[in-house]
Amino acid sequence: MTDDGHPGDLAGAYAIGACTPDEERSFAAHARHCAACAEEAAELSRVAEWVGTATARTPAPTLRTRVLAAARAARAPAGPAGPGAEARRLGALYGDRVSELDGLLRRLSRPQWLVASGPHRSVRDLVVHLRANDATVAAAAGVEVVALEADPRAGWHRQAGAIVDVLRGWDAGLDRPVSLAGRAAVRRSLREALVQRGFETWIHAEDVRVVLGLPPRTPDARQLADIADLAAGLLPQAMAAAGRARPAWAVRLVLTGPGGGTRLVDLAPTAAPGTVVAEVTMPAERFCRLVAGRLASAPDSAEIGGDRGAAVDLLTVAATMGCD
Amino acid sequence: MLGLPDPDDVRLRDGLIAGAEPALAELYDTYGPVVFGMALHVTRDRGAAEDITQDVFVDLWRRPEHFDPHRSPLRSWLLLIARRRGIDWIRRRDARESVRLATMDPAPTLLEDDVLASTARKQVRKAIADLPAPHRQAILLAYYRGLTYREVAKELDIPEGTAKWRLRNALRRIGAQLRAEGFEDRLNFE
Structure with a gap:
């Protein structure tokens, strides 16, 4: 903090993601109410984008073929029919x-x-x-x-x-x-x-x-990903409904294995994205079973980094969303 | 902090969600160079950079809903992911090889001759090169090596407050120089 109460000295580090998570959170919270700091962070973020773009290089033409083929293999493109x-x-x-x-x-x-x-x-x-x-x-x-x-x-x-x-x-x-x-x-x-x-x-x-008496079975990866996206999209509202909304905060949900991927989940329904205060890591399949209310203990179901209270809240609310 | 989402970003994302292959091709053709360039710059390994580029685009094609145009422009988002993956790669490699992070000044690579570089890119590179050496060192360590300002302070053996100030000042100087040369908020690098 500087003498005038603005954490503006962090603006540069913030713009390029070089703060600690705590500082990133407090800076973002401050910038929500302080136009001067918000404007400086926005300006420096623009500069950071210019810096990033300056390293652009034309890749070998073979890479295009390779990337498009790998993409098609990962997910088949839609036919010309389109909307359906x-x-x-x-x-x-x-x-x-x-x-x-x-x-x-x-x-x-x-x-x-x-x-x-x-x-x-x-x-x-x-x-x-x-x-x-x-x-x-x-x-x-x-x-x-x-x-x-x-x-x-x-x-x-x-x-x-x-x-x-x-x-x-x-x-x-x-x-x-x-x-x-x-x-x-x-x-x-x-x-x-x-x-x-x-x-x-x-x-x-x-x-x-x-x-x-049959063993459990996992659906395919794409379905798990769809379910995880659905749940992640519903969580902010569910946090509010459960009385556990934490405005301006978000959790990075890192889902591993089939259907995995990283999602940012706001801890309250809001138009502005929250600052990431915690990271929750677990297999996508386990996350889906948690959301279904089919896991015994929510907090024990994942690895948690950062703000444990926020992460546990998210997992606890996720466990109440599910299938009757 | 952000205004309305870029209509092109929204259109591309919708195309990807619908599984439209032309959207995938447009995505790659538009952002392939920035993603590959960033990955190459961070890893300095062509093979790793190509792998990272493939992963970045395949992941977005598989799950386009992960990109939220309300949160950031697509270009910034892709750059951030390419940079993070590149940093992960060098950390894994360094851990494997027990190589201590070198305090070298990576500027020479940044200034490598690239005949394809547009004027705008050259201007950015020059603005970085024009920084006082301590500023440049701090920004390169934080931006391309993924160090926090505290790690930068330790690495350069300077107080944390100085590291913070150098990062902020470096970006301000780059921004001021580029704006003086006519850069505006939305810039076409192509």
Whole structure:
């Protein structure tokens, strides 16, 4: 701090990421209220960008071919059809989870249908609940909701299969707002609702695996990434709903393994990005199970660096977001 | 601190999210040189720089939603990731080879002749070269080696306050010189 109470002497270090995390946080918090420091940091950040760009070099032409090929291998480009591509992709992922759960349900004996599963009193209740949650998305996707059937598996499967079918021929965006399933009423895009359907269907398949004495199974990496993105996007609002909002703070969520990647999660709903105060590292699959409420202890589920209180809050709230 | 997102950044990101291959090609053609150049400058290893460039673009193609145009311009974001990955690479290498971080002045590499360098790039390089040596040393250690100002202070055996001041002053001097030469907020380096 300088004598006038401004941490402006840190502006240079801040602009090039050369502060300690504590200082970075306090500088950013100060700059939110101090136009002079904010302006200096913005100006020096611009200079830092100029410096960065000055090292530009034209890479060998072979690198272009190599990078584009590696990218195509990592994620297939959409066909020329364009707008429906994402719906078909999500529909295919969801369809896989539906087929898997259906296969598991068909293996259940009559007594097993009555065994408690996940947070439900019985597998039967679980399937009825899942069907009810799917109904919102079915309606948004324009699927005619079929009449209630006596067999819960058949009723759920018919509706889920109809959603998958509709998505196969989908030729538009997925932006229309839909209520997500969950305790708190949250409206998000149909795209996010579809990711949530795949998520919940996977988690309930895992619940049924427990009943059948089968080992857990991981969905594919792309689905885990979708789920992690969905959860990361919902967390700021969930922090506020849980009374644990920490405005101007953020946590760097480092997810490892299949579906991994790094995300910045604000600890309160806000337009301005928060300063990173902590880093949480865990496998993407574990994070998804945590969000589903299927891990016993939230704080023990990850490696934590930086502000432990903020990180534990994030993990604790994440563990309450999940699938009933 | 930031204004509205750049419409080009938003358009590119939307294209990447939709899985549009032309957006991927445009992304690479626009930012390949800055990403590769940064990785090469930090690692000084062509193979490592090519690997880093590939990783940066493939990761963004796989998960375009990780880039948030409201947080930073795409160019700054890519530069930051390329720089961090480059710094990770040299740290891993140094750990492997137990090489102590050298206090050399990396300026000569920065000034290496590059016939493709645009006038703007040459101006930036000159502004860095024109810095007093202690300022230049501090900024290069912090920016390209990823040292905090405290580590810079230790490395150069100067007080922490001096290190902070040199970083701030170095950026101010570079900024002042470039603005005097006509640099504006949005600059086309291509």
